[in-house]
Amino acid sequence: MFRSIVFLLALLLPALAFAQSCNFTVTNMNFGAVDSLSGNPVTTTATLNISCTGGLLDGGRRILICPNLGPGSGGASSATARQMLNGINPLNYQIYSDSGMSVVWGSSTWAYPSRAPAFAMTMTLLGGLLSAATGSMTMYGAVLGSQPTAATGAFTSNFSSADTAFYYSYSSATTCDSPSGSVGTATFAVSASVAANCLVSVQNINFGTQGVLSGNVDATGSVTATCTPGTTYTISLNGGVANAAPTARKMSKGTENVTYGLYKDSSRSQPWGDANTPGSTVAGTGNGTAQLLTVYGRVPPQTTPSPGSYVDTVVVTLTY
Numbered sequence: 459m460f461r462s463i464v465f466l467l468a469l470l471l472p473a474l475a476f477a478q479s480c481n482f483t484v485t486n487m488n489f490g491a492v493d494s495l496s497g498n499p500v501t502t503t504a505t506l507n508i509s510c511t512g513g514l515l516d517g518g519r520r521i522l523i524c525p526n527l528g529p530g531s532g533g534a535s536s537a538t539a540r541q542m543l544n545g546i547n548p549l550n551y552q553i554y555s556d557s558g559m560s561v562v563w564g565s566s567t568w569a570y571p572s573r574a575p576a577f578a579m580t581m582t583l584l585g586g587l588l589s590a591a592t593g594s595m596t597m598y599g600a601v602l603g604s605q606p607t608a609a610t611g612a613f614t615s616n617f618s619s620a621d622t623a624f625y626y627s628y629s630s631a632t633t634c635d636s637p638s639g640s641v642g643t644a645t646f647a648v649s650a651s652v653a654a655n656c657l658v659s660v661q662n663i664n665f666g667t668q669g670v671l672s673g674n675v676d677a678t679g680s681v682t683a684t685c686t687p688g689t690t691y692t693i694s695l696n697g698g699v700a701n702a703a704p705t706a707r708k709m710s711k712g713t714e715n716v717t718y719g720l721y722k723d724s725s726r727s728q729p730w731g732d733a734n735t736p737g738s739t740v741a742g743t744g745n746g747t748a749q750l751l752t753v754y755g756r757v758p759p760q761t762t763p764s765p766g767s768y769v770d771t772v773v774v775t776l777t778y
Contacts, residue, residue, distance in 0.1 A: 517583035524637035532615030542613035607746030685744025704729035
């Protein structure tokens with residue numbers, strides 16, 4: 459009888475303790491539409507869900523989770539930037555373990571100093587011979603701002619089991635610098651889309667102080683277009699307050715006017731107008747950098763009105 463009891467206990471002990479097993483799932487991280495010309499980051503979150511089970515004697519024990527995240531299929535260009543790819547075109551982003559997005563979520567095996575955040579749970583007794591614990595961790599993502607040369611289209615980075623070595627063990631450790639124990643994995647994807655976009659800015663034209671308008675008075679201003687790579691655009695200049703033709707715009711002071719024209723070329727032979735004057739607009743293709751276009755102004759000889767300040771307002775429209 460004594461031998462049979464000892465034999466029975468030897469069979470039960472593995473089921474009573476040290477039989478922990480953890481399963482992991484991660485929701486996809488989708489940034490949606492991203493304005494690559496903006497200096498502001500685009501943020502979102504994903505969730506790592508954890509479910510662990512153990513034996514009867516595991517109840518009350520502390521289980522440590524070290525969820526390593528590698529670079530993903532898009533790679534990482536530095537300690538601060540993982541990458542999503544559109545073909546060979548990169549879009550920089552990062553995954554953080556804190557809502558302030560200051561602590562990069564890394565791995566004990568990748569080349570950069572960031573490590574996985576330590577996450578601990580306490581096993582709770584269930585009915586029968588089981589104990590269990592469940593929990594979740596929020597993954598904070600940000601597409602970095604000011605990426606004007608990013609291509610338009612869909613970007614992705616896939617995290618396979620090679621990028622998600624989630625260590626777990628009964629441990630009192632408080633960091634994941636050198637994790638050990640059993641390993642679970644999960645798969646998820648990070649995605650974003652970059653839409654065609656343009657920004658436009660202008661430099662005013664000032665013809666200065668003039669006397670009798672007996673000869674041409676020339677001055678220049680500029681329009682600067684910043685568009686995503688490959689984005690075609692057209693820039694038009696309306697007829698000003700008087701809605702005049704490109705070479706017959708009016709600067710006004712009360713009921714008096716000074717006629718002037720705006721042109722695309724330095725010789726002032728190609729008027730710059732809008733759709734009301736076919737062929738007078740300026741077209742271009744964005745490359746992600748600021749493209750400066752000079753606006754050439756001319757006040758031709760004309761009857762000189764009374765002294766004073768003459769002004770006009772021209773609306774610049776960039777269509778893409």
